[in-house]
Amino acid sequence: MSAPLLQLTQATVRFGGLTAVDALDLTLQEGELVGLIGPNGAGKTTAFNLITGLYSPASGSVAFSGRPLAGLAPHRIVAAGIARTFQNIRLFGSLSVLDHVRAAGNLHRTASPLHALLRLRTFRESEAAVTARADELLALFNLSCFRNTPARSLPYGEQRRLEIVRALATRPRLLLLDEPAAGLNPQEKIELVALIQRVHREFNLTILLVEHSMRVVMGVCQRIAVLDHGKKIAEGSPEAIRQNPAVIEAYLGPDHATGLFHH
Amino acid sequence: MPKPLLSLLLALCGAWLVSAFSAHLDPYYLDVLIGVGINIVLAVSLNLIAGHTGQFSLGHAGFMAIGAYAATAVSLFLGPLLIGDFPTPGGLAESTLFFAALVAGGAAAAVAGLFVGIPSLRLRGDYLALVTLGFGEIIRVLLQNFELLGGALGLNGIPPYTTPFWVIAAAALTVFVVGCLVNSTYGLGFRAVRDDEIAAAAAGLNPSRYKVVAFTVGTFFAGIAGALFGHFKLTITPAGFDFTRSIEIVVIVILGGLGNTLGVILAAVLLTLLPEFLRPVAEYRLVLYAALLIAIMLLRPQGLFNFSVRRPAAPRV
Numbered sequence: 001m002s003a004p005l006l007q008l009t010q011a012t013v014r015f016g017g018l019t020a021v022d023a024l025d026l027t028l029q030e031g032e033l034v035g036l037i038g039p040n041g042a043g044k045t046t047a048f049n050l051i052t053g054l055y056s057p058a059s060g061s062v063a064f065s066g067r068p069l070a071g072l073a074p075h076r077i078v079a080a081g082i083a084r085t086f087q088n089i090r091l092f093g094s095l096s097v098l099d100h101v102r103a104a105g106n107l108h109r110t111a112s113p114l115h116a117l118l119r120l121r122t123f124r125e126s127e128a129a130v131t132a133r134a135d136e137l138l139a140l141f142n143l144s145c146f147r148n149t150p151a152r153s154l155p156y157g158e159q160r161r162l163e164i165v166r167a168l169a170t171r172p173r174l175l176l177l178d179e180p181a182a183g184l185n186p187q188e189k190i191e192l193v194a195l196i197q198r199v200h201r202e203f204n205l206t207i208l209l210v211e212h213s214m215r216v217v218m219g220v221c222q223r224i225a226v227l228d229h230g231k232k233i234a235e236g237s238p239e240a241i242r243q244n245p246a247v248i249e250a251y252l253g254p255d256h257a258t259g260l261f262h263h
Numbered sequence: 264m265p266k267p268l269l270s271l272l273l274a275l276c277g278a279w280l281v282s283a284f285s286a287h288l289d290p291y292y293l294d295v296l297i298g299v300g301i302n303i304v305l306a307v308s309l310n311l312i313a314g315h316t317g318q319f320s321l322g323h324a325g326f327m328a329i330g331a332y333a334a335t336a337v338s339l340f341l342g343p344l345l346i347g348d349f350p351t352p353g354g355l356a357e358s359t360l361f362f363a364a365l366v367a368g369g370a371a372a373a374v375a376g377l378f379v380g381i382p383s384l385r386l387r388g389d390y391l392a393l394v395t396l397g398f399g400e401i402i403r404v405l406l407q408n409f410e411l412l413g414g415a416l417g418l419n420g421i422p423p424y425t426t427p428f429w430v431i432a433a434a435a436l437t438v439f440v441v442g443c444l445v446n447s448t449y450g451l452g453f454r455a456v457r458d459d460e461i462a463a464a465a466a467g468l469n470p471s472r473y474k475v476v477a478f479t480v481g482t483f484f485a486g487i488a489g490a491l492f493g494h495f496k497l498t499i500t501p502a503g504f505d506f507t508r509s510i511e512i513v514v515i516v517i518l519g520g521l522g523n524t525l526g527v528i529l530a531a532v533l534l535t536l537l538p539e540f541l542r543p544v545a546e547y548r549l550v551l552y553a554a555l556l557i558a559i560m561l562l563r564p565q566g567l568f569n570f571s572v573r574r575p576a577a578p579r580v
Contacts, residue, residue, distance in 0.1 A: 003399050010485065020381075044578065052465070073464070073469070074461075074464035074465065075464045075468055075469045075470075077466050078464070078465060078466070078467040079467055081465075083465070084465055086461075086462070086465070090459050090465070091455065091458075091459070091462065092455045092457075092458035092459055092462060092463070093458050094454060094457075094458055094522075095454055095458065098311055100456075100466075101350075101450040102448050102451055103447060103448070103452060103455045103463075104466040104467060106449060106451070106452060106466075106467060106468055107467040109448050109449065111448075111449075112273055112449075113447070113449045113450075113476075116444055116447035116449055116450065117439075117440060117443050117444070118441050119267055119443065123447070127447065127448055130448045142432065158414055160536070165502065166466055167465070169466075170466060170467045178534035184274070240446060
């Protein structure tokens with residue numbers, strides 16, 4: 001069997017005296033859709049920031065298809081094939097929806113900045129290709145009607161979707177989604193589940209999903225890892241996680257062994 | 264032919280026309296024209312750094328000084344060795360020498376921009392403004408104490424090479440380069456970095472690279488503006504490139520609208536002509552600039568000449 005797509009080995013992140021991620025082992029095989037859950041402050045987003053190079057591990061390692069990511073700048077990790085979205089949406093406020101996707105298409109542009117000055121055929125063809133690909137993505141995700149709208153005037157749900165589209169425009173192999181359902185209404189959550197499944201299927205992606213909404217996590221994930229206080233306390237199928245006493249305790253305290261996840 | 268190249272060519276033709284008829288024009292207007300052109304070069308290049316990329320720099324006059332001194336060194340010291348003491352005015356040898364001086368001025372300023380840009384990458388907002396402010400002052404003080412370049416008295420007897428042709432051509436080239444860079448897929452990165460660096464990195468863009476490129480290209484043109492300025496005034500002193508000069512350029516950029524090239528050009532024209540009409544109250548110029556800046560920030564933060572409906576983001580500090 002080939003190397004796993006993503007492998008965290010005993011990865012640890014410390015902020016001063018606080019250990020935010022504690023000796024985390026996590027392995028994703030190509031094509032998996034894995035959920036990462038846990039109570040607030042469990043270290044989920046820190047784990048994302050570790051994988052994407054915003055933080056470096058105090059000890060342990062992160063490897064992407066067998067290649068260690070240590071010391072790579074965030075934009076290099078994106079170029080290697082890991083894209084992400086953010087818990088608190090981070091868009092380029094003044095850029096239009098189309099320009100967001102075009103900007104992310106820079107990794108796959110054929111013309112150099114010098115071509116931009118000469119404006120010869122190479123440049124125009126490269127620009128046309130980037131724009132065409134961006135329009136294609138916007139059409140796939142029903143954002144074409146907002147093509148020229150600045151991101152800051154987009155409705156909230158569309159902003160979330162645009163972040164995912166921008167991540168996809170970098171043509172990743174691994175997509176990290178950080179609470180994509182946060183702030184969405186029930187109807188939008190149902191649409192998001194369908195969207196994640198579609199992206200997973202049609203783009204041949206491996207997805208790691210951090211989410212608080214159990215409906216979303218249980219609905220789409222094939223496997224779930226649970227973090228609490230930086231440590232992985234459980235891992236398994238959604239069904240097994242639902243029944244796991246340690247998980248229920250982490251969420252509700254030791255006295256509540258009632259079914260948390262039964263809606 | 265692509266539109267931007269065509270526009271550049273037209274501008275160059277215009278420059279040639281103006282210079283061909285310059286003998287019939289009032290020298291006063293030609294001087295004003297040259298002043299306007301130099302300010303356009305300065306403001307449009309600062310706009311790439313401060314407006315498009317969001318790196319607030321208060322040291323543009325410092326880079327201008329480097330360009331002015333480097334170019335003057337070429338034309339004043341190397342010139343006589345290369346083309347003799349009495350070249351034909353406007354002849355090929357003289358033009359070539361001036362071109363070389365302009366390039367040298369731009370290159371020297373760009374190298375300085377690179378040196379300031381790289382350590383400044385970790386700074387943002389007011390911290391970066393302070394570093395660039397300090398840099399501008401360091402340049403001025405160094406020049407003041409550098410006797411080889413005239414010290415506090417500066418350099419005199421600079422050959423009058425700056426003609427309307429060179430100024431219009433330089434302004435057109437600046438607008439062309441900045442415009443072409445910004446209006447491309449590559450150039451979207453400048454604005455992306457301004458709006459959110461972390462998100463830019465998450466989109467695969469290298470924020471540090473973009474900032475260094477903006478700094479280097481912007482200061483290159485500041486150097487060219489300095490070179491034009493020196494060969495126009497025929498005398499340069501370190502005091503001519505002080506903090507107030509930097510502020511003047513910043514006021515132009517803010518007045519025109521951060522990141523709005525056309526607005527900045529119009530503001531450069533306006534703010535160069537304004538002192539001409541206000542000669543009687545010239546000593547209150549800085550008071551006027553400050554008042555203007557406050558009024559713009561309160562009433563039209565998107566810039567005087569920004570007519571698009573959407574308001575650009577307030578500079579992130």
